[in-house]
Amino acid sequence: MDRAAVAFADADRCDYRLEFVDDHGQRCREALRVCWQRRFETATPVRAFRWAKGQRNFPGLWWSATSGQHVGYESWLERDHLMLLDFDPDVVGVAAQPFWLHWHDGHRERRHVPDFFVRQGSGGAGVVVDVRADDRIRPKDAEAFDTTARACAQAGWVYRRVGVPDPVLVANVRWLSRYRHPRCDARQDVAGRLLEVFAQPMPLAAGVAAVGDRLAVLPVLFHLMWRQLLGADLLAGPLCSVTVVGVAGAWRGGRQ
Numbered sequence: 001m002d003r004a005a006v007a008f009a010d011a012d013r014c015d016y017r018l019e020f021v022d023d024h025g026q027r028c029r030e031a032l033r034v035c036w037q038r039r040f041e042t043a044t045p046v047r048a049f050r051w052a053k054g055q056r057n058f059p060g061l062w063w064s065a066t067s068g069q070h071v072g073y074e075s076w077l078e079r080d081h082l083m084l085l086d087f088d089p090d091v092v093g094v095a096a097q098p099f100w101l102h103w104h105d106g107h108r109e110r111r112h113v114p115d116f117f118v119r120q121g122s123g124g125a126g127v128v129v130d131v132r133a134d135d136r137i138r139p140k141d142a143e144a145f146d147t148t149a150r151a152c153a154q155a156g157w158v159y160r161r162v163g164v165p166d167p168v169l170v171a172n173v174r175w176l177s178r179y180r181h182p183r184c185d186a187r188q189d190v191a192g193r194l195l196e197v198f199a200q201p202m203p204l205a206a207g208v209a210a211v212g213d214r215l216a217v218l219p220v221l222f223h224l225m226w227r228q229l230l231g232a233d234l235l236a237g238p239l240c241s242v243t244v245v246g247v248a249g250a251w252r253g254g255r256q
Contacts, residue, residue: 016101018100018101018102036157039119045095046113058075062083064094066086072096077131078116083173084165084169089227091118097116098114105143128152128158128160130148130161166235173234176225180226185223187216190217190220193211204221225245230245231246232244
């Protein structure tokens with residue numbers, strides 16, 4: 001029996017309820033103890049993404065290379081974290097606004113919708129993610145995040161509240177994301193040659209020149225870096241001609 005099942009078996013009661021859209025498009029509301037095994041990484045959003053003139057947030061849709069589908073976000077900060085989740089090789093599924101969490105705080109009914117539900121590995125851990133910058137967390141928000149963390153612990157899920165990510169990492173991954181589509185992997189001959197050349201870490205421009213025409217090679221290189229078959233220190237600075245690139249697992253900050 002896994003840890004979530006043990007937690008529910010030992011609990012006298014569970015006050016958390018989830019409201020979600022089922023596989024038939026019907027809105028359901030069930031106790032967490034009943035529905036915690038659902039594959040929320042494929043869930044339909046429980047709240048619509050709205051665009052209106054003059055609104056202060058910037059919602060949109062991100063095409064996920066992980067799922068091959070569009071995933072919604074409600075702010076640029078959420079978009080950045082969604083992009084980083086798409087870049088993470090351990091992530092196999094992600095859904096936006098997967099459910100409403102309902103609970104009673106002792107005075108009144110409360111509810112909160114997490115930003116993302118993530119699945120790590122095939123049949124692996126579920127991860128619930130809330131995105132909020134540190135300086136924008138009000139007491140009411142902090143209470144909702146704490147409650148969500150407790151509910152996730154009962155379900156055997158990991159809970160994360162994430163803030164503003166490193167801007168250098170975001171800029172570099174955003175550049176690589178332009179080459180995330182599988183069409184950039186059409187030249188298998190170029191991909192194979194790049195993996196051979198960068199078996200010994202070297203500057204990006206030197207490796208590309210050793211393979212062939214840069215206009216044909218660079219899209220394949222960046223696609224391999226997006227898939228993390230080739231790696232670089234994405235926190236060291238902007239990707240450029242002198243960035244040291246190597247086969248993933250064979251390089252450590254430009255040194256073997």
